[in-house]
Amino acid sequence: MSSSSYSNYTNSPCAACKFLRRKCSSDCVFAPYFPPEEPLKFANVHRIFGASNVSKILHEVAPHQREDAVNSLAYEAEARLKDPVYGCVGAISVLQREVLRLQRELEETNNDLMRYASCLGGETSAYGGRRG
Secondary structure, three states: OOOOHHHHHHHOOOHHHHHHOOOOOOOOOOOOOOOOOOOHHHHHHHHOOOOOHHHHHHOOOOOOHHHHHHHHHHHHHHHHHHHOOOOHHHHHHHHHHHHHHHHHHHHHHHHHHHHHEEEEEOOOOOOEEEEE
């Protein structure tokens, strides 16, 4: 949604302008990405990156990439609030360790299945006769 069409939908200031206590104009760079019903999204982004830096980023990014940029900033801001040192990298690291643990567990389970299958090869069946 373009910023000019934003003002057609609502008279309420966007979350950024409301947070910054300023008038939300029809050309507000924040309005399309920080709707009034998502005040926490802007508050988190502002707390971590600052309104000026977010504005600069939005002006430097191609219009078709701005929504993705804002979503990335919002995700990183939320991660930084949860983990101020590592942010998203910390979450990714935890998930990578979990994937490695699960891969080892799967390999161990497959090895157990192979051993079990090889043991069954020479044993008798449940009916008392030889298998095979």
